[in-house]
Amino acid sequence: MQFPIYQVPYLGNGMTIALDAVLHVVISHGFAIGVFSLIVLGEYLGWRKPSEAWESFAHDLLRITVVITTGIGAITGVGIWFLTSALEPRGIGSLLRIFFWPWFVEWFAFTGEVIAILIYYYTWTSWIGERKPRHIQTGAICLAFAVASAFLITGILGFMLTPDGWPWNKSLWWAFFNPTFLSQLLLRLSGAAAMGGIFATGYLLFAAREESFRREALRLFGRVVLWGTLATGACAGWYFAVVPSRYKAQAVFSVLTSALSQHPELFWIGNGVAVALILLLGRAATRGAMPLARALALPAALLAVACVGEFERVREFIRGPYVMPGYMYANQVLLDEKPLFEREGLLRSSFWYSAASGRQGVASGGRYLFGQNCSVCHTIGGINDIVQRVRGRSEDGIAAIIAHTHEMVSFMPPFSGTVEERRLLARYLYQAATGGIAVGVPSRFVAGGAEGTK
Amino acid sequence: MNTLFDVVLGRPLPLGVIRGLLFGTFALHMLLALITLGTAILGMVYVARSGWGGKAGERPWAKGILHTLLGYKSLAVVLGVAPLLLIQVGFPVPFFTAVNLFAPYWMLVIPFLIAAFLTLDFVAANTKARPHLRLALGTIGLALLLAVPGIFVAILTATEYSGAWLEIIQRGYRLPGPLAYHWLFRYLHVIGASVVFGAAVHYFATPEGEHERRRSLLRWMLGGLLVQIVLGLLLYLSVPARPGTVANFSLALSVIGVVVLFWRLSRPLPPSLISAVSLLLVILIPMLLARQALQDRAILPLHEKLEGNAARYRTALRPFAAQGLWQYLQTLETVYDSGQTIYVQSCAFCHGQQADGKGVEAANLTVPPEVLGAVRAHRAYFRDRLREGVPGSGMPYFTVYTRGQVDDLVSSLDRTYHRRYTLTPQRMLEVITAGYPGTAMPAFASLGSDLRRGLVEYAGSLYEGQPRR
Numbered sequence: 001m002q003f004p005i006y007q008v009p010y011l012g013n014g015m016t017i018a019l020d021a022v023l024h025v026v027i028s029h030g031f032a033i034g035v036f037s038l039i040v041l042g043e044y045l046g047w048r049k050p051s052e053a054w055e056s057f058a059h060d061l062l063r064i065t066v067v068i069t070t071g072i073g074a075i076t077g078v079g080i081w082f083l084t085s086a087l088e089p090r091g092i093g094s095l096l097r098i099f100f101w102p103w104f105v106e107w108f109a110f111t112g113e114v115i116a117i118l119i120y121y122y123t124w125t126s127w128i129g130e131r132k133p134r135h136i137q138t139g140a141i142c143l144a145f146a147v148a149s150a151f152l153i154t155g156i157l158g159f160m161l162t163p164d165g166w167p168w169n170k171s172l173w174w175a176f177f178n179p180t181f182l183s184q185l186l187l188r189l190s191g192a193a194a195m196g197g198i199f200a201t202g203y204l205l206f207a208a209r210e211e212s213f214r215r216e217a218l219r220l221f222g223r224v225v226l227w228g229t230l231a232t233g234a235c236a237g238w239y240f241a242v243v244p245s246r247y248k249a250q251a252v253f254s255v256l257t258s259a260l261s262q263h264p265e266l267f268w269i270g271n272g273v274a275v276a277l278i279l280l281l282g283r284a285a286t287r288g289a290m291p292l293a294r295a296l297a298l299p300a301a302l303l304a305v306a307c308v309g310e311f312e313r314v315r316e317f318i319r320g321p322y323v324m325p326g327y328m329y330a331n332q333v334l335l336d337e338k339p340l341f342e343r344e345g346l347l348r349s350s351f352w353y354s355a356a357s358g359r360q361g362v363a364s365g366g367r368y369l370f371g372q373n374c375s376v377c378h379t380i381g382g383i384n385d386i387v388q389r390v391r392g393r394s395e396d397g398i399a400a401i402i403a404h405t406h407e408m409v410s411f412m413p414p415f416s417g418t419v420e421e422r423r424l425l426a427r428y429l430y431q432a433a434t435g436g437i438a439v440g441v442p443s444r445f446v447a448g449g450a451e452g453t454k
Numbered sequence: 455m456n457t458l459f460d461v462v463l464g465r466p467l468p469l470g471v472i473r474g475l476l477f478g479t480f481a482l483h484m485l486l487a488l489i490t491l492g493t494a495i496l497g498m499v500y501v502a503r504s505g506w507g508g509k510a511g512e513r514p515w516a517k518g519i520l521h522t523l524l525g526y527k528s529l530a531v532v533l534g535v536a537p538l539l540l541i542q543v544g545f546p547v548p549f550f551t552a553v554n555l556f557a558p559y560w561m562l563v564i565p566f567l568i569a570a571f572l573t574l575d576f577v578a579a580n581t582k583a584r585p586h587l588r589l590a591l592g593t594i595g596l597a598l599l600l601a602v603p604g605i606f607v608a609i610l611t612a613t614e615y616s617g618a619w620l621e622i623i624q625r626g627y628r629l630p631g632p633l634a635y636h637w638l639f640r641y642l643h644v645i646g647a648s649v650v651f652g653a654a655v656h657y658f659a660t661p662e663g664e665h666e667r668r669r670s671l672l673r674w675m676l677g678g679l680l681v682q683i684v685l686g687l688l689l690y691l692s693v694p695a696r697p698g699t700v701a702n703f704s705l706a707l708s709v710i711g712v713v714v715l716f717w718r719l720s721r722p723l724p725p726s727l728i729s730a731v732s733l734l735l736v737i738l739i740p741m742l743l744a745r746q747a748l749q750d751r752a753i754l755p756l757h758e759k760l761e762g763n764a765a766r767y768r769t770a771l772r773p774f775a776a777q778g779l780w781q782y783l784q785t786l787e788t789v790y791d792s793g794q795t796i797y798v799q800s801c802a803f804c805h806g807q808q809a810d811g812k813g814v815e816a817a818n819l820t821v822p823p824e825v826l827g828a829v830r831a832h833r834a835y836f837r838d839r840l841r842e843g844v845p846g847s848g849m850p851y852f853t854v855y856t857r858g859q860v861d862d863l864v865s866s867l868d869r870t871y872h873r874r875y876t877l878t879p880q881r882m883l884e885v886i887t888a889g890y891p892g893t894a895m896p897a898f899a900s901l902g903s904d905l906r907r908g909l910v911e912y913a914g915s916l917y918e919g920q921p922r923r
Contacts, residue, residue, distance in 0.1 A: 002458060002552055006557040020564065054492055070528040071571040078538075079564035085542065085558040089550035096543050100466040107536045115518045118525045151502020167779055205879045245789045256854040261839060262860070326782045334462065335778030336771040355620060384794060386866045400804060400815035408800045410790040414469045443558075446623055 001332070003089045005354045005445040010382035012034040013087040013375070018316070020079045022309045026195065027073035029188055030304070031065050032113075033144045034196015034228075038221065039065060040139035047132045053213035059124055066121045070114070088376070090332040091323045098175060099156050099168075106152040109145050111273025117144035147189065154185040161243065161319050164219050167326025179242050187235035191311075194228030195304050198278065202297040215288050222293075225300075229278050238310075247318035250411050254317035255310055271310075274303040282388060284331050320411035323376075329413035331376045338416050346372060346417040356446050364438050365421070366428020372444025373415055373425065380432065381441040391433045399426035459539060459763035461546045462771070469757075470472075472544035473750070479536035481742050486530035487603070490651015491645065493523050494574055494599050496674060498592045515667050519656050520578035524833055529573055545613070547760050548753055552612035555622045559605045571597035601643065607641045614696060614752040633692055639689040646685050650678035654734055658727050672719060679716045683709075683736035697744070704744035711736035793866025796859060801826075802849065809871050821847040821891050827871040828881050836864045846893065882910045 008016045039058045039304040046055030059217040120138045127135035155176035159166065166175040167386060182443070203220040204214060240248060252267045260266055281300040322331045340349070346369065347353050353368045368385065370378075378386040390398050402422050406414035415422055431437045465472070479750070500516035541549050553560050573595030577588045610632055612622060621630045629637055632785070637910035653674035660667050690705065715733040718725040725733070790796055798807070804819065806812040809827035816823050840860050843851035852860060886906050898906060 002461075002547060004554045004556050008561075014470060016561070021707070040717060066524070067572070067575050070531075071575055072568050074528065074531050075564055075567045075571070077537065079540070082564055083561060085550060085553045086560050089546070089554060090461070093546040094463050096539065096546075097461055097463040100539070100543055104536070107532075107539065110535060111532045114528045118528060122525070150481060167782060172882070244786055245791065246786050249791045252856050253854065256856065258851075261853045261855065264856045264858055306628055321785065325786075326779065334771070335782060336774040338781075339774045339777055340771060347458075352623075354457070391844035392843060394820060394848050394849060396819050396848060397821075400818055400848050401850055402801045403815065406785075407803065408850075410788075410799070411854075421780045423712050430608060444623070444626075 001090070001346075001350045001372060004366075005375060006086060007371070007375045007443050007445070008087070009441045009443045011377065012379045012383045014085075014377060015317075015383055017080065017083045017087065018309070018313065020076050020083055021063075022305070022312055023306050024073060024076035024080060025312060026305050027068055028077060028146075029150070029158055029192035029308070030195030030199055032069045032073055033150065033189065033192035034194070034308050035061065035065050035144065036069075036117075036139070036196070037143055037193070038196050038224070040136060040143060041220075042217075043139060044136050047136065047262070050211075053210055054217070057204070057207075057209065057217065060123060060207065061200065062124065064203070066117060069117070073102065074114070081130065082351075088323065088332060091328060094307075094324060094328060095156065095160075098172065098250060099159075101172070102152045102155055102176060106149060109148040109152060112147035113142055113149060116145055146213050150188055150192075151185060154188060155181055157315070158184050158242070160324060161247065161315060163324065163326050166363070171201065180239060183235060183239040183242055187232060187239050187311075188236050190228055190231035191308070192228075194225055194232050194278070195308075197224030197228050198281065198297075198300050198304050201225060201281065201293065202301050205290070214290075218285045218288060218293065222282045222287075225282030225285060226279060229275065229282060233275065243318070246410070247320065250318045250320060251314050254314045254411075265278050265365045271307075277303055287351075317329075317411065321406055321413040331413050333372075333413065334365065334417045338414060341416040342418060344418075346421055352446065362424060362428050362431060364423050367439075368429075368445050369421055370428060371423040371442075373417070375445060377412075379441075380439050384428060385431050390429045393430070393433075393436055395426055395430035398429050399423050402426055456759075457763070458547060458760055459766040460757070460760040460765060462768060465543065467543075469544060472540055473746075475543060475923060476537055476540040477742070479533070479540060479862055481739060483530065483533040483537050483739065484742060484747040486526060486533050486650070488608065488644070488648040489655050490530040490649035491603065492650070493519055493526055493656070494570075494596050494652075495645075495649055496652050496671070497523065497574070497578070498589075498596045501588055501592050502518060505589060509666070511666060512670075517578070517581050518660075520574065522659070523574055523578055525618060530756060531567075541613075544759055547754055548613045548616060551619060554608045555612050555619065555756065556605065556608055556627055558627065560609060563602055563605055566598040570595040570602075574599070580594070603644045603648075603755045604637075604641045608637055610749075611637050611640065616752075616756050630720075634784070636689070636692040636694060639685060639692050643682065643689050646678055646682045647741075650675055650682060651734065651738075654730060658730065662691045663786050667738060672724065676716065676719055676819065678714055679719070683712060686712075693748060695748065695884075697748060698751055701744040701747040701751075704740040704747065707740040708737050708744065711740070722749065790855070793859075793862035793864070796855065796863045796869075797866055799862075799872075800852065800860050809867070815848075819848050821893075822850070825881075828878065833861075833864050833868070836867065837861070840864070844893070867889075879910050879914060883907065886910065 007013055011019075039062050042054050042058030044063070045051060046053075046058060081092070111279050114139055119136065121140055123135060123138070127138075155178070158181040159175045162179045163170065164174050164178045166178075201218065204221060229311045240251070252264050253261050255267055256264065259435075277296060278300045281293060281296040283289075284296060317381055319325055319330075323332065326335070328334050329338075347365055350368070350372070353365075370380075374386060377390065378384050380386055390401075393401070399422055401408060402415045402425060405412040415425070417425070428437070432439045456679075493889075497516050497520035500512060500519060504513040504516055518579065573591045576583075577592040577595070580588065608629065611629060612618065615633060618630055618633055622628065628634070653671045657668055657671040657675065660671065662668070686705075686709070710819075711733055715725075715730070715737065718729070718733065788799065790799065802813055804813040804823040805826050806813050806816065806823070809825065811823045811825040813823060837847065837860060840852040840855075840863065843849050855863070883906060885895065886901075886909055887897065887899050889895050898909075901909075
């Protein structure tokens with residue numbers, strides 16, 4: 001194949017990207033849009049009423065938000081890109097070629113957002129009096145850039161689940177304004193509002209503030225939590241109504257995994273409890289029930305983060321065998337390439353295998369075939385360990401399973417390679433599971449001996 | 455390299471336009487990145503001096519410098535997006551390969567930057583914190599921040615010298631000898647430049663009345679320029695490919711800029727803001743032009759080859775395009791929401807479409823697939839087999855489906871087969887006689903025929919008494 005293969009040991013590639021991505025979504029949605037909109041609103045209320053309490057609260061919240069968004073949010077955002085560049089280069093390389101222009105415009109939106117937030121932050125104490133409305137407008141401009149950024153990225157994310165007619169016509173417009181685009185955008189914006197309300201409520205409850213102001217602000221934030229959560233639920237319903245049935249059938253499993261798949265009630269109970277507690281926080285805040293709100297603030301914030309993780313997990317997982325449906329499988333093999341590899345052989349077609357020295361035997365070929373076909377999801381010795389998955393199976397049984405992975409398990413891509421290569425991979429996995437060969441915890445899948453084995 | 459090829463999807467822009475945009479956006483990013491690094495270095499130097507050995511008047515200097523870090527670093531990060539996008543769109547194979555060859559280091563950039571920015575923001579915002587704490591946190595932050603350009607330089611070096619790729623992968627994340635020296639001087643040159651640019655920015659941001667601070671920053675600029683001359687010479691000598699005319703001309707221009715700036719800074723009356731900025735740009739832009747020229751000489755021939763290979767590869771794939779799309783449509787239309795679909799997709803290739811054990815893979819299995827249509831068992835037995843698989847055979851576990859899906863599959867089997875087929879006495883006799891390969895069930899052929907038939911009769915009578923679950 002085109003690129004050498006690297007896998008993060010133990011954690012696996014998917015989990016590594018997910019950890020970074022979830023943190024980024026929480027910050028880019030919850031803080032950069034949700035909390036930031038409440039800061040601008042707070043500043044506006046402070047100027048309009050006028051109220052020193054609102055002004056100072058908004059300023060304090062801004063200090064924290066700027067550090068979090070510029071110090072963590074921006075880096076984890078670029079981080080998703082960094083990680084995919086190293087771990088899924090073919091996927092990101094192809095996406096960039098399709099979505100170059102939205103990505104390029106996104107650079108302007110991102111730059112505009114950062115410049116606006118820096119102006120907003122550095123001029124808080126100097127743009128006062130008559131200049132205050134301009135300062136508030138700067139905050140609103142920053143918010144507009146953040147929403148534009150969400151707009152542009154959602155088009156790309158939606159494409160990765162529902163590419164619509166793109167596989168046939170290769171039209172950017174079809175790809176960008178795909179069936180899940182609008183519902184997902186509104187879902188993200190309403191989720192951002194709900195998260196912003198939860199985070200701002202948490203800060204308000206535990207920061208030193210005058211009591212009457214706290215009650216007044218709490219009522220406002222509580223309403224944001226309530227309406228934001230309800231809107232998120234409605235948009236989630238719309239979003240999943242548009243998702244193809246094939247993918248929806250995998251949604252519950254994507255959350256529970258093999259470990260809990262036989263207890264599907266946990267999915268509904270978990271989500272029900274999360275939504276109920278968040279709504280309860282909103283209700284407690286609007287009614288000024290301070291002790292209850294304090295007790296619920298941290299659990300609600302953690303559950304909101306968990307809901308973000310759950311949504312992103314479902315979205316990424318249910319597209320199943322594809323990373324770009326209709327074009328590329330999750331293991332970065334093109335749909336058109338599979339029959340080619342069946343005829344020509346994957347090992348022979350791979351520069352990084354055929355050019356390396358010491359390529360012979362089960363360990364070398366099997367490891368490379370595993371790396372190319374399976375390592376996007378499975379590790380050896382870590383999360384979703386393939387050795388555990390095949391343990392107890394006979395070698396011919398493994399070979400039969402590999403021939404039908406994409407039929408047997410709806411979210412797995414097919415094996416790419418010749419019949420002999422399939423048998424070679426089966427032998428490698430069987431020997432790995434039975435201790436016939438020492439596999440260690442590989443991170444680099446290259447030919448030759450034990451290189452890349454940690 | 456002969457079999458490597460460019461990304462199969464075509465480029466959205468001509469390569470010349472991408473290269474032009476790449477140069478412009480990279481120059482902008484480098485300017486902010488150098489100022490960010492320089493600000494962090496100088497800020498921490500003054501933090502250290504304000505606690506240990508410096509003059510009392512120096513204390514506010516660190517605050518004044520570090521306070522600006524939040525802005526510079528935010529701009530440096532955001533301005534880095536465009537060159538990253540452009541190099542990945544223009545030269546995906548060399549760049550992604552280099553990234554992959556140094557993947558662990560490349561990924562460390564994220565935690566390094568987060569930790570560096572948070573610690574340095576803390577040092578900037580908490581001027582009244584304990585000096586030891588500020589120094590310790592700031593030093594950690596600075597060290598992490600300084601590691602980042604080292605990683606980027608390694609990636610760019612590997613991007614440019616594809617001849618070393620196989621050696622790098624065999625050596626395990628290390629550049630081979632001559633490239634390692636090149637990397638070292640290139641990295642130090644970036645750090646040196648950051649001191650010069652950082653000092654220059656803060657020199658002109660310092661009010662003219664603050665003579666001491668200005669003099670101190672001026673010394674950093676002069677010292678930085680001297681070091682850069684030495685490092686520049688070493689870097690030039692370490693370049694693996696012979697620099698062409700454009701690179702040499704650009705470097706000469708940059709050196710002249712350095713000399714003139716040094717001369718102007720050494721005079722009693724320092725240069726004005728405009729002339730200093732002009733000279734700094736005369737140094738930076740030709741330097742980046744030289745870098746670009748060297749990179750182009752290394753990458754463009756390879757890229758041409760990759761594009762040619764990609765065109766041939768597209769032609770090779772064309773006959774399979776319709777098949778791939780047809781497969782995609784079939785996949786979308788197959789919804790795993792009923793037991794019947796799951797059986798056809800997940801079970802039939804071994805157990806057969808008619809549950810007769812004659813699936814397409816049956817002949818390849820030493821332990822034959824069970825004739826499911828002939829098995830009479832409780833639902834719990836089926837569920838357990840589906841949840842756990844059958845060790846020693848090819849039968850895997852099916853917890854990849856939820857309980858509802860598993861139950862649906864069992865119900866589907868019940869409906870379709872169990873009312874039509876039973877575990878016949880003939881089948882029982884076969885199992886007792888020949889055993890059940892792959893399980894603990896041995897063959898009892900040595901028992902007399904009457905005894906085996908009697909066992910079949912007895913087992914059948916036991917089964918009839920069992921209630922169905």
